[in-house]
Amino acid sequence: MTLTASPSGSTVAEAEAFLAAHPEIEAFDIVLHDANGIGRGKIIRRHELLAFYKGGRHLPISILGLDICGEDVHETGLIWDQGDGDLRAWPVPGTLAPLHGTTPPRGEVFMCMYDLEGRPMTSDPRHALQRQVEAMAAEGLFPAAAFELEFFLLANDRGPDGKVQPARDVLDGRPSSKTEVYSVDHLHGMLPLFSDIYAGAEKAGIKAETMISEYAPGQYELTLHYRTDILQAADDLMRLKRIVRAQARAHGVTACFMAKPVESYAGSGMHLHVSLLDREGRNVFVEEVEGQWSQPILHALGGLRATMGESMLVFAPHANSWRRFASQSYAPVSPTWGVNNRSVALRIPAGDIKARRIEHRPAGVDSNPYLVAATVLAGIRHGLAHKIDPGPETTGNGYADGQDAPPIPVDWRGAIFAAQGSDFLKDALGHEMHRTFTAIKASEYARVARTISEVDFDLYLHTV
Structure with a gap:
């Protein structure tokens, strides 16, 4: 034909x-x-x-x-x-x-x-997201979104201990092994590279915005402009990763999108900010009285909490992904929600009430944004359809909360089993995409499980 x-x-x-x-x-x-x-x-x-x-x-x-x-x-x-x-x-x-x-x-x-x-x-990830967007449109809702991109800039060569090390400044070769979180002067050493990243984004029609020095040596975060089309937001993230990788390589350093490349520091997330517009373009998450949350945002939170456990393989798809989840690491360890609180999995950011949105924080930067967005939209739809109560808000330390939260897997193997048996995830991704994704993850798990690492020899060679 x-x-x-x-x-x-x-x-x-x-x-x-x-x-x-x-x-x-x-x-x-x-x-x-x-x-x-x-x-x-x-x-x-x-x-x-x-x-x-x-x-x-x-x-x-x-x-x-x-x-x-x-x-x-x-x-x-x-x-x-x-x-x-x-x-x-x-x-x-x-x-x-x-x-x-x-x-x-x-x-x-x-x-x-x-x-x-x-x-x-239907094993194409972008179609999986398109399918959820169309389902939500049939319900009169249109998701707007933006991703945050966290990444490391690393030296091309390993350190004397064989581990990765932060890249030297591309401006003058100055080294730094400090965390340097939010240091503006530290950013200046990478300005030639950042300027090329922004130039590449502009050529591609991407509105790349704020750059910060993040909470680990060599770690940075670049935010993206909020889009009224979540498919375009996912395209932006995919394209920006390619731009960052290419420009880093041109400047003689390595852009790293592993979730946890450095064991003693925070990993890299890919937070998704999402809100819902009605047919007139109004944000349905906005409350009538500030702080008295709307039913749509509460039900959306409820759906995301209820489905997070069986969805974790999408948010943490690799062996290394699971090293990111640790207490007091700025990565969530249970499906909690809260307001202006970075210790929870689902955060309502502070700010203008008209920009009310949910920040979904579990996904690592190593995850697929099309599949992440599709799963998040499906979770929101689930919560809206069943009017799910999100439970009490976490108002303090989210790492000390969550005992009554729905359970989530604690490792990659558990996440694979949970995903394989999940009717929710089959519907969220579509049956063919679900089969493809879980089969690939099971195969990768088997590859890692049969690999004898240096850790094995270090721990056991002369001791057992």
């Missing part, structure tokens, strides 16, 4: 206008994001772009069934069960953008996977 129009809504006119505006660009990264959020695809030449917009691009179905190492996971059902046949990827409208600082000049465009008849391929 030959499609006469792109099922994604992309148009040839968009590509033609872009080529006319950017005669210098010679090639394009065409990028599809898999279950782990890894960008997979191809680099095509300038003359191939219009053909891509006219007819899509054939890609093997197995590209969405790969583990973190890029190896096939047969249990996804996407490899030989399907004969590893081709499906067709199409451009995502509005994601065609120039890249900053590339030689020769290149552009980039995101794509989504469809079958040959134009139906969404």
